[in-house]
Amino acid sequence: MRKAYLSKGWLIALALFGLAACQTTANSADRLTADQVRATFIGHEWKGSSGTFLFAEDGTWRYRDPQTDVHGTYQIADDGVVCATNALDSARAGLRTCYTFYRDGSGYRYWHDRSGRFWPAYVR
Numbered sequence: 001m002r003k004a005y006l007s008k009g010w011l012i013a014l015a016l017f018g019l020a021a022c023q024t025t026a027n028s029a030d031r032l033t034a035d036q037v038r039a040t041f042i043g044h045e046w047k048g049s050s051g052t053f054l055f056a057e058d059g060t061w062r063y064r065d066p067q068t069d070v071h072g073t074y075q076i077a078d079d080g081v082v083c084a085t086n087a088l089d090s091a092r093a094g095l096r097t098c099y100t101f102y103r104d105g106s107g108y109r110y111w112h113d114r115s116g117r118f119w120p121a122y123v124r
Helices: 002-022 034-041
Strands: 052-055 060-065 066-076 082-086 098-103 107-112 117-122
Touching: 034 066, 034 098, 034 117, 098 117
Parallel strands: none
Antiparallel strands: 052 060, 060 066, 066 082, 082 098, 098 107, 107 117
């Protein structure tokens, strides 16, 4: 009897872990290609959860919110991941952050590698 109880407990724990993992992962079919990222996010301001981003066509970027104004350069990898590096004269100089973009229903979201979570992306 005890053995069956432990097995059910493990199954419940695994199911709960699986549900939690679903909220921090994304379907690879929803991931944007490099061309889709260029068409959607490059040269267009877009809003994250609290501030506004701009990845300019010249390879520079900026992020602004009420407390922060950060800028630097970025590159887009062949797989569509955008990696941005803060300029030496910017806050947190040299810090590198990578963004992976996904479709999310009728909108978008991005994976922020340093925070290890998804954030909404609202294209203007």
